[in-house]
Amino acid sequence: MPRPGFVLEVDRSTPPTLFWHGEGFRMEKLPAGRSRVVYPAEPLPAIKDVDAAIRQALLHPVDSDPLPALLFPGMKLTIAFDDVSLPLPPMKAPDLRQRIIEAVLDLAAAAGVDDVHLIAALALHRRMTEAELRHAVGDRVYDAFAPRGLLYNHDAEDPDGMALLGTTPQGEDVEINKRAAESDLVVYVNINLVAMDGGWKSTATGLASYRSLRHHHNVHTMRHSTSFMDQHRSELHKSNWRMGKVLRDSGPKVFQIETTLNNETFPSPFEFLAKREWEWNARERAMFVGMNAGLNRMPAKAKRRIFHGLRAPYGLTTITAGEVEAVHRITTERVYEQQLTPVEGQTDVLTLGIPYICPYNVNSIMNPILVMCTGLGYFFNMYRGRPLVREGGVVIMTHPTTNEFHPVHHPSYIDFFEQVLTETTDPVEIEQRFEKSFAEDEWYRHLYRTSYAYHGVHPFYMWYWGSHGMQHCGKVIIVGGEAKSVRRLGFTPASTLDDALEIASDVVGSSPTITHLHNPPLVMADVR
């Protein structure tokens, strides 16, 4: 029986705590008597016979006819699937998407369906490369569909490739991929890493355009999503569900397939990174010391290559198919079962170790804007109830935060960093003054459509993503970050955690209470 997540009260005998620090680590001694560490649960048991579970889900869906009953000769079938941003790190081959898509295609073939398209539902993310697509769907599917133009990346800027399905009562445009919109059936293949993934967000966001996304990817929505991971208190969730209603009423039939994963995040020999520090054995301690020493001497590129080469041995814990909302209710419960950890009350300070990866830098560089988004957008929002840090408290992150950007993946991020953040870091002002010109920039549009660049507006979304955290906190400090970049983000640089706590004392006094969210593997706090 796996142990659930738990909260460790730090005392004098507590060993130093592991903090992620980009492509490296820091061991930090948290102040005894007033610090606590929220540890993730151990991995839930994985389903042993994945193929049987997939077949079971397709044949016995919730609130829907079995998939074979929805398939008929002459129909248009579109299989959409989550893009490279999920899961993190990428999973060991074979990817779950491959196994599910192969099962769906087998059923489609048996039903005589021959008009099938496969679409990577990447919204405004960068296009997936051939290697990434092959990893996601497998060589067999790739070779059968891609050469004939039947497996491709969603293109939200294709003037002939989008269809407006209608608007919500709140006036939100619902525009999705035209092929999907005109299909008799859309099968959506999801990998649910956190509670906000999946549901109507899969189609209403993954297959949407800027015209549609701007209705919920904005500062107002983000600030009124407390948190993203709590459907009942997420404006983002509500907007997607309103759009989902338009999709259900005016769009194609959607057969949703959602999967949940356990916490098996790190492959051998790095599994110990998921263990509690005092449980590391001598071999693991020696390995950590050696690894850290090696990493500290390694050039950034080499470190990046090592970390981005990691493939997670995730285990499947649930697969559910059928009607979107019914499926997602089950998925969410299962995600909570793995990730939710009860925590009593808030603290003055929240510390976060920011790792090398987030959804938007797979095989890429964690640039300063993504550091902000990962800390204040993702990790800060890993709560239900109340944030782990009190309003006006301090968030302390650890990350090198170098002024380094992937020139192919993140061109508009570079301009955002240089041209927007030098003017203001206020999300509202940024949205009003700059968003439109970036979103409609012809060059970014061209790079998004033909190269491997995130859409011009994407860095804005990253900034908005962290706007709730930014508004909530009195100060944000980055330990070990490049000072100039940290200041550009509007944050305060510090060399050590002790320095950071000293700096934080201006806001929270000299003996603040502290919570460290020991992420990853992912843990979500249920704050009472």
Added chain:
Amino acid sequence: MKALQLDRKPARFVAANLVSRLAPGRGASYGPLALTDIDPPELPGAGWQLIRPRLSGICGSDLSTVDGHASRYFEPIVSFPFVPGHEVVADDADGRRVVVEPVLGCVARNVTPVCPSCAAGHLGGCERLAFGDLQPGLQTGFCCDTGGGWSTFMVAHESQLHAVPDDFSDEAAVMVEPTACAVHAALRAAVEPGDLVAIVGAGTLGLTTLAALHRYADPGTVVMAAKHPEQRRLAKELGADVVCEPNELGRWVRRLSGSLAYGNQLTGGADRVIDCVGSEASIAESLAVVRPRGRVTLVGMPASVRLELTSLWHREAELVGAYAYGTETVRGVERRTFDLAFELVQSAGLERLVSARYRLGDAATAIEHAAAAGRRGAVKVVFDLRMEKERNR
């Protein structure tokens, strides 16, 4: 009289060239510049008078000369030994404050008839810089007959003198000559209303050109590449719409012009680029960000540079120089550049650009300061002659 004099000493020029590569401005200590006691220059003829400098600026061209980097192009149009200093506010023979317009054109040289350029009022284009009653010298401060502002006395022709209004401080007055260069450059750039203009460099020339653009042209957006924090602050104050680091200029211009790109090459670009640095890198950058058929105006004094000109050819861009001043046409009216400069110095408060004053005896420190002005938070460094004893005898 006390003067900083520059003599033709090739070995000293070589030493200055070498040492200044390690520490710009250090040529003042190792090069051919020396503080000397010499006789005041004789009056070259009718219309000339002895004047007493009050303030005299240190210009980029002076630094280049002192550090031994100036182009050999100038050899036929300078005469040694000379006293540098062409940005001068002085007391004339009648005790009035005057600003010197230093170009030594046909009138000052007593050349008759005057050359076509001088006849047209384009003094900077004078074709007789090595002829007439004076030894060669493109300007006061580069001619052995006239002396220069880095001394307690010099001579000037009446045609060179502009009376300083009473409400002008000496600091404002010493900014008139560099501002006149900037006014000429801004007009030479031929900016059309609404144009996207990029200015490379935010030293004295860059900042005064920015001010001139706003007063005498009608640019749409002005983006300025400035290296140092104080330069960036001043650029904002003087009206730059965008102030960026030099390495960010290309990306700014791309976005502001709505350009696409081939790799790092823009498909479009700025309508006008004004290069106020004049280095190999700045000219290359200027050519990289100008739009097809756009214009790059070279204001900063270059020397020998190596350039890739394929884009100039392919994009049919213009590369034009902007030197000195004379007569300008502003909104259909002909005006003397210096008159426009007086107006601009006052309206834009350009006296604030004078950052530091030094006595002649501190020349080495002054020149090193001027050479590192941007980095040290300064803009214009000047010699202050007002307290020199012999001047006030």
